[in-house]
Amino acid sequence: MTTTAEHEIGKARLRKEDARLITGRTRWTDNLTVPGMLHMAILRSPVAHATITRVDTSAARTSPGVLAVYAGADLADEQGSLPCAWPITPDMKAPPAPSLAVDRVNFAGEAVAVVIARTAYEAADAVNAIDVDYEDLPVVLDMRAALADGADLVHPDLGTNKSATWVFDSAAAGTGGDVEQAIADSEIVVRRTFRQQRLVPAFMEPRSILVDPTGPQLTMWSATQIPHILRLMLAMTLGVPEHKVRVIAPDVGGGFGGKLQVTPEEVITFLVARRLDRPVKYTESRSESVQAAHHGRDQIQELTLSARKDGTVTGLKVELLADMGAYLRLVTPGVPILGAFMFNAIYKFPAYHFACTNVFTNKTPTDAYRGAGRPEATFAIERMMDELAAELGVDPMEVRRRNWIRHEEFPFTTVCGLVYDSGNYEAATDKAMELFDYAGLRAEQARRREANDPVQLGLGISTFTEMCGLAPSRVLGSLSYGAGGWEHAAIRMLPTGKVEVVTGSSAHGQGHDTAWSQVVADQLGVPFEDIEIIHGDTMSSPKGMDTYGSRSLTVGAIAVVKAAGKVIDKAMPIAAHLLECSPDDLEFADGKFTVRGTESATSIQDIALAVFAAHDLPDGVEPSLDSEATYDPDNFSFPHGTHLCATEVDTETGAVRIRSYICVDDVGVVVNPLIVEGQVHGGLAQGIAQALFEEAIHDDAGTLTTATFADYLLPSAADLPSFTTDRTETPSTTNPLGVKGVGEAGTIASTPAVVNAVVDAIRHLGVNDVEMPCTPMRVWRAINGRSGDGTDNSTSAAGGGLGSISGGAQ
Amino acid sequence: MIPAAFDYVAPSTVEDAVRALAEAGEDAKVLAGGQSLLPVLRMRLAGPTVIVDLGRIAELRGVREDGDSLVIGAMTTHYDVQRDPLVTEHAALLAVTTNQVADPQVRHRGTFGGSLAHADPAGDLPAPALALDARFVIAGPNGRRTVTAADFFVDFFTTALAADEILVEVQVPKYTGWGAHYEKFNRVAQAWSIVAVAAAVRVEGGTFAEARVGLTNMAATPVRATAVEQALVGQPATAESVRAAAAHAAEGTHPTSDVNSDADFRRHLATVLTSRAVLAAAG
């Protein structure tokens, strides 16, 4: 009889799923083959905005191996409109969103026609034989221009390029004062405009879909983050009975929000498989993925911060333009709104105003990307705190200390009405400053400035928080989100004492199998190895809200804890019956029910077997320990941390090198330090990449010029420093495990730390901002007093202009 | 990312390869290491009817000495060039440059000759080949001919190679005892150079006796920074004199503008990087 003597939670276990994943014994969707399977290829629009005047599929139809060719008109009657689940305002304008364009294309990369053939090769050949005529329409790319009077329209039927404007005002909400008054009364006002460049989620596994209509249910395998939502949306969008659809997310190779979507490709594959009554598979190429899968960020942020001379902040006004791209996808309109509650961050702003205008352009739709709204907010406020410090001539950390919520002030109700349950910004910061040698680096910076060293040193700070565990259903409801945020779990006790855990959180690389096993091992007192985690298939895990927004541990794992509690509750009377005592005399620990004060005990496994036999159960007790729970938390969780970055800026070339990066995160109780470390490292890489490397760039015809990884620059290990990571642990009080979530922290925190460091390195040369990504050319131009491209040009190049391309056109 | 159909030929001699190219006609394409061709095939930006794979021609691999020159087979991989002791001793500039081509995977698959024949203006090898006055041995239907580096690089992705010719080997004069450095400037490790500078110098008694400087991505072809070379010779190997000479680096260049840099910034980079490359080469 084995029980877990030591607690599993907190153990740095290797991930149980990794051996299979890293040796290639995986079940990526594209690896799957079913009998009679056909292959689909998609013809995509090369133009960003045009009327489709003719689609000639005749040559493609006679191409070898081709079974069918469909253009938009062929599916128009049944494809419906792709769902948008987040109408942020009652008057939000949302255009119809066909999966396959029928008579108009609105972004380059939009699907126009499909070929279904016996092999992927034949399908690809035939796609090239489809001849489409386009009649160009004016291309709308720049958000400000799109909102001007008389602007060309992305969707003429809507009469405007503005989708919606969403406003939060602390005075109106009664959660704070009036910002205009605060600004008018202030001693210092700092105004800045930042550009959140457009990013590509760049998950490792391209999206892939296999639909088999031949079974009792129409089964879709998809590389998705959201099998449950997808099933529901297919049913609602296509009018198919929900119980006749099964969705499976097998091994999924990353998502970063990029697979939090109901995609045109999924709908099209579903429709053609159903029409042909044959299994059909579609796997996108990388350049299709980069062009057509949704993008992230893409905002213009105008901020006004007011303060007193002593550095106390008095008000914050945020005005955003958010680029929707051509359509509203699943949660597109809500992404910037998620940031609305985070601009005030860890600081005690007495007055706050937020307004976001969502704008249509002829670009790939945007939607969730790691952090979704919160990185944008964190970047802006952390940059602003540095700017305020510069304005005041004080150390940027000192300005933060003056304004942040002190640890004794928790729980703290913020200016936008959120209740931060716990945190200790002082502790995380002190630890980080020490690890970083903040004072020593400041001294070196002074020396380099003094010596006019060609390589200047900059220190960047980000004292961030985020809201995790996207759940509280009533909060989501108040934001007009189209669903709840609960999560479901079920535990099945097998006769041999082994445990099957069913979770609605569908992992796509996060390590749920390992973390959930650790949680359940502690809850039930069974060995880690005896637990199997089942997820990602609506047949075996029928209920769930899936994985995004750092919600799995804070919502999904809590549902598991609740289900485990029910198992114990059900076992208790049976144990008492077997031990011939009153349930009140029993205590449960480490998998054992013990009669208090005696040696008399039985294990959860013994009871599982007894329940299976069911020969000797108390009267009226059902022969099952299996339990399920659906958990809906009352509040978000609020991880926080202090990230410090030291950059060396080569003033002769503008090159930026990160010399050291220290982060001290407080993600509450840690279930598995290795997994947390991995999430932090990956998040840092992505956040640093936004600061320095990545940008989706369109030319003035709306073509994405960074459509391969040769031009869309993802950093590798060679481009990143060795991170120093550490933690403080302030348990969350909003859930029984005290966990907070860590999936997005690194991404949210790191971007402003890096840019603050870049600006800090060259601030003495007259620089107070460098647009992201901070390319060598932008940095060098900033130093040399020549601005690169302005923030008003959302299609500008990473290097600061397309030179002869865009420059020549103006 | 699925290429269109093509016929595949893998001859085992240069003569057979040339014959295969001639038979295949206009739309044949030579496959060396495939590091540039395969992506283009997969994106269907090329649709050759025949691929002639040089991978099985033993004659095209390896490095040997031939009098005052090194001879590097066109199909020698970057990895084999970079670790070859002859290259390190007599053509250190090639060794240090090859070591910076793309990433280790590419260096194990990609070839010396393939990279040169591809003639990407942002490719790393053309500039040092030009700087070192390499000579290109080309085989065609009428036998072999030799072309200087200056004549080999004709234009953007364009060399003196005709459609029915293949690059056999590259002859590099020996620069024994020269200092060498390749200063590559890019945004992430695996990216193409925005600008790079290949410098080889011979310093005698603290003075530049000879200097050879090639520029990557400063025009449609690699560019020899002759003004810099002339300005260096006879000058002391000091930071000041090098900086003064390097100020001429952008003369005669015609850099392009793209998403990473405009032409002006490239011209600026050329001077800074030339200074660094020469100083590093001088040790």
Next chain:
Amino acid sequence: MRLEHEFSVPAPPDVVWAAVIDPERVAPCMPGASLTSVDGSQFSGGVKVKLGPVTLTYKGSGEFLETDEQARRVVIKASGKDARGNGTAAATVTVTLAPEGEGTKGTVVTDLTVTGKPAQFGRGMIVEVSGKLLNTFANCLATKLDGSQSADEPAAEPAAAEAKPAAAEDEEPAPPAQPKPTRRRTSAKAAGNAVTEPTTDGATARQPEPEPAGSPRLQLVGEQESAPKAPAKQVNVSSEAEPIDLMEYAGASVAKRVVPAVLGVLAVVFVVLRLRRRRRG
């Protein structure tokens, strides 16, 4: 993308004007390109673009939107698409001629839009391709306007480096015929020179010298519009022709002045022939 050129021709504006407005007259000069039909102010054709490993086969149509002989201004709109579905291309070209001494001065403004895969590279491939193609045409047309070459004999060597397209942002004037053009001119004969240094197997001189394989050039796409997928067996006007050494025919001084001139003509022809898209509605 906006490309701007200025040019000077030693021929009077009448002569240049006639060339500018007559696609049939200048079409043969575009190596391998074809006009499949000319109907009043409308025309159609095709062209194959080859750049290193990349090949694109555009077919398209266009029309003379404006032919103002008084103002010596012609506006041409043309568009086309790649036969393998790689994307579209469209251009509006405005050419304006003015007398300049004995000759003609012209300005060409080209608004070029290339979409799809060729445009999906951050390294500005399209700018390069466009510029190189213009160079190729320029070389031929320079010879032709000079009258020293028969109209049926197209040039193939992209030697006319003087005809550098100057993107608007790039204020550099087209460089004079040195140093690079000098080298390139040499390179036109380079192969010939090179064989005087035979390798050990004693290769013999080859006449004519091969055209560099990867040089940007244009080939005929198939006469019938309905044959877009037969690139292999097309009529190739260029590759069999003997390359022309411009300098031998025209002499350096003439070529130096003529070539940029032709560029203007070429900008027109280039888009006329290369970029075509069926316009409907």
